[in-house]
Amino acid sequence: MIKKILQKVFPSELSRGTFILFVTMNVSNLLNFLFHFFMGRALEPEGYGVLAVLMSFVYIYSVPNEAIQNLISRYTSKLNLRKNYGKIKFLMLKALRRSFYVSAIIFGAATLLTLFLSKILEINFWLIFLTNITIFFAFSIPIVRGVLQGTKKFSRLGSSMVIESGLKLFFSISLVIFGFKVFGAVVGILISLFAALIFSLYFNKEVLSEEEENATFKEIYVTSIPYFTIMLAIFLFFSLDIIFAKVFFSPEIAGQYAVLSMLGKAIFLATFAVSKAMFPLASEQKDKKEDSSKLFKKSLLIIVSLCAALIILYAFIPKTVISVLYGAKYIEMSPYLIYSGLAFSFLSLSNLVLVYGLSINKLRSIHYLFLFLILEVVLFFLFHNTILEYIFAFMVSNIIMFIGSLFFLKR
Numbered sequence: 001m002i003k004k005i006l007q008k009v010f011p012s013e014l015s016r017g018t019f020i021l022f023v024t025m026n027v028s029n030l031l032n033f034l035f036h037f038f039m040g041r042a043l044e045p046e047g048y049g050v051l052a053v054l055m056s057f058v059y060i061y062s063v064p065n066e067a068i069q070n071l072i073s074r075y076t077s078k079l080n081l082r083k084n085y086g087k088i089k090f091l092m093l094k095a096l097r098r099s100f101y102v103s104a105i106i107f108g109a110a111t112l113l114t115l116f117l118s119k120i121l122e123i124n125f126w127l128i129f130l131t132n133i134t135i136f137f138a139f140s141i142p143i144v145r146g147v148l149q150g151t152k153k154f155s156r157l158g159s160s161m162v163i164e165s166g167l168k169l170f171f172s173i174s175l176v177i178f179g180f181k182v183f184g185a186v187v188g189i190l191i192s193l194f195a196a197l198i199f200s201l202y203f204n205k206e207v208l209s210e211e212e213e214n215a216t217f218k219e220i221y222v223t224s225i226p227y228f229t230i231m232l233a234i235f236l237f238f239s240l241d242i243i244f245a246k247v248f249f250s251p252e253i254a255g256q257y258a259v260l261s262m263l264g265k266a267i268f269l270a271t272f273a274v275s276k277a278m279f280p281l282a283s284e285q286k287d288k289k290e291d292s293s294k295l296f297k298k299s300l301l302i303i304v305s306l307c308a309a310l311i312i313l314y315a316f317i318p319k320t321v322i323s324v325l326y327g328a329k330y331i332e333m334s335p336y337l338i339y340s341g342l343a344f345s346f347l348s349l350s351n352l353v354l355v356y357g358l359s360i361n362k363l364r365s366i367h368y369l370f371l372f373l374i375l376e377v378v379l380f381f382l383f384h385n386t387i388l389e390y391i392f393a394f395m396v397s398n399i400i401m402f403i404g405s406l407f408f409l410k411r
Contacts, residue, residue: 021273024158029269031165035172036262039185040326042176045255050123051182052258053246054131056239061138067231069142074283076150086213092147099139107135121246130186137193144200147207156203163199168192226366230354233369237347241394248384257387259330264340267310271303271348275355282359296356303352307345314341336391343395346402353405366408372401
């Protein structure tokens with residue numbers, strides 16, 4: 001019944017897929033932000049600053065997440081066109097086995113690095129150690145979700161995200177209320193990730209019920225390089241501002257800046273569903289030798305509209321936004337909220353452009369993206385005397401990143 005209504009209201013796959021993912025992903029994002037709003041109120045600014053840094057590590061560890069999901073989605077969409085479900089199962093299971101070995105190696109390296117980072121950032125070693133466990137899920141969950149995305153099961157894909165966010169909110173809040181503070185929040189995250197993996201596997205039950213059919217994906221390792229490179233650049237841009245704020249500013253100010261950054265990230269996360277829905281559709285049009293430029297322009301228009309709506313909100317009622325969501329103790333950050341919103345809006349646009357380029361195999365020389373990251377870090381080191389300087393440096397680096405992404409696509 002609901003499916004028929006959606007087909008009538010949204011006749012095109014892009015509009016229907018975008019709507020489903022927009023609703024489910026933003027329900028998920030809402031639950032994630034409720035998590036942050038509760039933590040911002042339940043913890044002191046210093047404690048919330050620590051949690052924000054740990055969440056930045058989670059975002060960085062999630063670099064493989066989008067890269068793997070888009071890559072698996074790309075190959076799954078090709079196999080889905082020919083109804084090769086046995087080969088899709090083979091791809092998923094083989095990728096899951098490989099993901100465990102890679103995760104174990106990275107986890108070991110990250111644990112050694114934690115000995116160093118815990119001293120620099122003045123964060124308990126075991127907090128970072130527990131956060132490092134998310135590496136295993138960062139490599140496994142996107143494989144299963146990539147199959148859902150590639151087979152265009154957008155409602156199941158969105159549902160798995162809602163389940164993850166809902167359980168994170170429930171368990172983290174419960175553990176914090178019982179007095180476990182930041183440790184409770186991190187354990188809640190781990191519980192939700194485990195549940196998300198189990199549910200995502202269940203949502204692929206049709207594929208898993210098929211007889212596994214052997215297949216070769218020799219080119220997958222070569223084609224994975226641009227995916228990982230782009231997602232690494234995007235999520236480092238997304239995360240480094242909070243980590244460096246913890247280094248440059250006092251614990252209290254770093255905690256206040258974390259609120260500013262999280263509200264800016266709301267724009268990026270609110271628009272992320274558009275590029276996620278666009279990717280398999282643009283890839284499919286590429287395989288059919290159809291023009292995907294209209295698809296890209298529609299996606300661009302949707303993202304610009306969403307960014308503009310939130311920026312207007314941040315520009316005219318910043319105090320209300322911060323006080324309602326985080327409380328009066330963060331209100332002095334309100335003059336800077338518009339700049340955070342603009343910075344993450346440009347990052348959203350960069351993400352769309354680069355993901356579109358990936359979907360049509362049109363990106364070249366993407367390793368130059370890391371020059372923009374170097375520029376961002378340099379600007380952070382040069383301009384951190386005040387929050388205003390710092391957020392301006394972040395905004396300028398994101399604008400330059402967007403211009404650069406257009407250049408890569410044009411080439």
